[in-house]
Structure formats: C-alpha cells, structure tokens
Amino acid sequence: EPEVTQTPSHQVTQMGQEVILRCVPISNHLYFYWYRQILGQKVEFLVSFYNNEISEKSEIFDDQFSVERPDGSNFTLKIRSTKLEDSAMYFCASSGLRDTEAFFGQGTRLTVV
Amino acid sequence: DAKTTQPNSMESNEEEPVHLPCNHSTISGTDYIHWYRQLPSQGPEYVIHGLTSNVNNRMASLAIAEDRKSSTLILHRATLRDAAVYYCILRERNYGQNFVFGPGTRLSVLP
Numbered sequence: 001e002p003e004v005t006q007t008p009s010h011q012v013t014q015m016g017q018e019v020i021l022r023c024v025p026i027s028n029h030l031y032f033y034w035y036r037q038i039l040g041q042k043v044e045f046l047v048s049f050y051n052n053e054i055s056e057k058s059e060i061f062d063d064q065f066s067v068e069r070p071d072g073s074n075f076t077l078k079i080r081s082t083k084l085e086d087s088a089m090y091f092c093a094s095s096g097l098r099d100t101e102a103f104f105g106q107g108t109r110l111t112v113v
Numbered sequence: 114d115a116k117t118t119q120p121n122s123m124e125s126n127e128e129e130p131v132h133l134p135c136n137h138s139t140i141s142g143t144d145y146i147h148w149y150r151q152l153p154s155q156g157p158e159y160v161i162h163g164l165t166s167n168v169n170n171r172m173a174s175l176a177i178a179e180d181r182k183s184s185t186l187i188l189h190r191a192t193l194r195d196a197a198v199y200y201c202i203l204r205e206r207n208y209g210q211n212f213v214f215g216p217g218t219r220l221s222v223l224p
Contacts, residue, residue, distance in 0.1 A: 033211055035157075043157060043200075043214035056211055091156045093212075101147065102212060104156035 002026045006092050006105035013082055013112055021077045021108045023092030032075045033093040033102065034067065036060070043091065049075065082112045117201045122219040125191045133186040133218055135201030140181050145204050147212065148175065148186045150197040157200065157214070160186065196222045 005024045013019050025032050034046040047057040047067055054067065066078045075094075079086055089109050095102040118136040125131040137146065147162040161168055161175045163184075168175040174187040188195055200217040204210055 035214075042216050043151070045211045045213060048211045093157075101159040101162055103159065107156050 002103075004092055004094055004103050004105035006090075006108050008108060009106070010109045011111070013110070015084055015112055016081050019079050019082055019110065021079075021090050021092075021110070023075045023077075023105055024073055025075055025092065025094030026096075026103055027073070029094035029096050029103075031055075031095045031102075032067075032069065033095075034077045035091045035093065035104075036088040037091065037107075038088045046077070046090075079110075082110075084112050086110060087112045117203060117215055119199070119201055119215065119218045121216065122221065124221045124223060125188075125195075126223050127193060128190050131188040131191045131195070131220065131222075133188075133199050133201075133220065134183065135185070136183045137201070137203055138182045140203055141205070143205050146175065146177060146181075146184050147202045147204050148173070149200045149202065149212070149214075150195075151200070151217070152194075152197045160199070162204075191220075191222045193222050193224060196220055 007022045011019055032049040035043050036046055037043045045058050047061045048055045049067055064080045068076050087110055089107040091104050091107045093102040093104045145162050145164050148160040149157040150160050151157045161170055161173050163175045163177055176185045198217040198219050200214050202212050204212060
C-alpha cells in the first residue's frame with residue numbers, strides 16, 4: 001500500500017539553527033500539507049501546497065517557515081531559525097483529487113534545545 | 114471553517130460496537146464529512162468520508178443524518194487496536210482545502 005514517508009523520525013537541534021524536514025508524498029498525489037502537533041495538543045495546520053505554490057497557510061506559518069518541492073518527489077519544510085516553541089511532531093500529508101482523503105506520514109519529532 | 118462538536122472521551126468494551134457522534138450544525142451543502150483517527154504516537158489515519166449517503170468500508174461505517182447536521186462513526190466490533198483519538202472534520206469539496214482538526218474523541222477500549 002502506498003504511504004507517505006518522513007525523515008528523519010527524530011531531530012534534535014539547537015535554538016537558532018536551521019532544520020529541514022523531509023517528506024516523500026504518495027507519487028500521484030497533487031496536494032501536499034504540513035501539520036504540527038505540540039505534545040498533548042491538537043493537530044494544527046501549517047501549510048498546503050498545490051501546483052508548485054502555497055495554496056493556504058496558517059498564522060503559525062510565518063517568515064521562519066518555508067516549503068519546497070525541489071525535485072517532483074520530495075516535499076520539504078524548512079524552519080530557518082528554530083525556537084524552543086517549535087518543538088513538536090511535524091506531519092506531512094498528501095492527497096489526490098480535491099474530494100479525496102489525505103494520507104499522513106508517521107511524523108518527525110523535532111526537539112529544540 | 115464550519116465547526117464540529119464531539120464528546121471529549123468515550124469508552125467501549127472489546128468486541129462490542131462503538132458509535133462515535135459528531136455534530137456539525139453549520140455544515141454547508143459542499144462540505145464532505147471526514148473521519149480520521151490517531152493511534153498513540155502515530156500520524157492521523159484516514160477512516161472514512163461521505164457527503165450525503167451512508168458509507169461503509171473495511172474499517173467502519175459512516176451514518177449521516179438526513180439533514181446532515183450530525184453524523185456517527187460506527188466501529189462494528191471494537192478491538193484494543195481501535196483505542197485512539199477520533200476526529201470528525203468537515204472539508205469543502207471544491208478547493209482541496211486543508212483538514213482542520215479539533216480535539217476529537219478519545220476512545221478507550223476495555224478488554
């Protein structure tokens with residue numbers, strides 16, 4: 001069964017450092033998403049991406065965040081200068097046609113120290 | 114975004130049916146009703162979705178009220194592996210819109 005894969009599974013970084021979280025969406029999907037979940041809290045939307053551009057973003061997705069689909073298979077989330085409060089699980093998701101379900105990866109646990 | 118309301122938690126016994134309710138009184142005609150679940154330490158997992166008619170798949174059934182203001186996710190025989198947080202989400206069909214997660218219902222399954 002096709003799946004969304006995320007790497008790394010766990011990343012520890014120092015405050016102020018840049019991190020790149022990587023995702024390989026399902027190959028024929030068109031819509032891509034990043035979500036985050038702070039420990040014990042709900043899943044929060046960050047950004048959606050379609051046709052090589054951001055289609056929607058939340059207030060959380062400020063100038064410190066960026067997304068890219070560099071090579072037609074990977075979908076990355078970059079945080080330029082990490083803060084302690086960026087520590088969370090980050091989930092990538094992809095979906096096909098507009099009306100269909102999304103498939104989520106297993107997440108990357110980001111710990112900022 | 115149209116909102117959904119779910120109970121914070123529910124309990125079920127193993128091998129019994131579970132009915133997870135969701136209220137969405139402000140649903141619009143173009144909103145699909147999606148259900149996802151999140152097992153401990155995992156990413157959200159698709160369960161089922163529908164628009165107007167009841168839907169069945171290998172995981173669950175979705176019963177949608179005639180006025181579409183509420184729906185019920187039905188797990189026919191709960192197993193211990195079904196213990197998770199279940200999210201009822203409305204998603205507008207026309208724009209590939211993101212999924213807005215609420216707090217969901219935490220389902221506990223007792224052996």
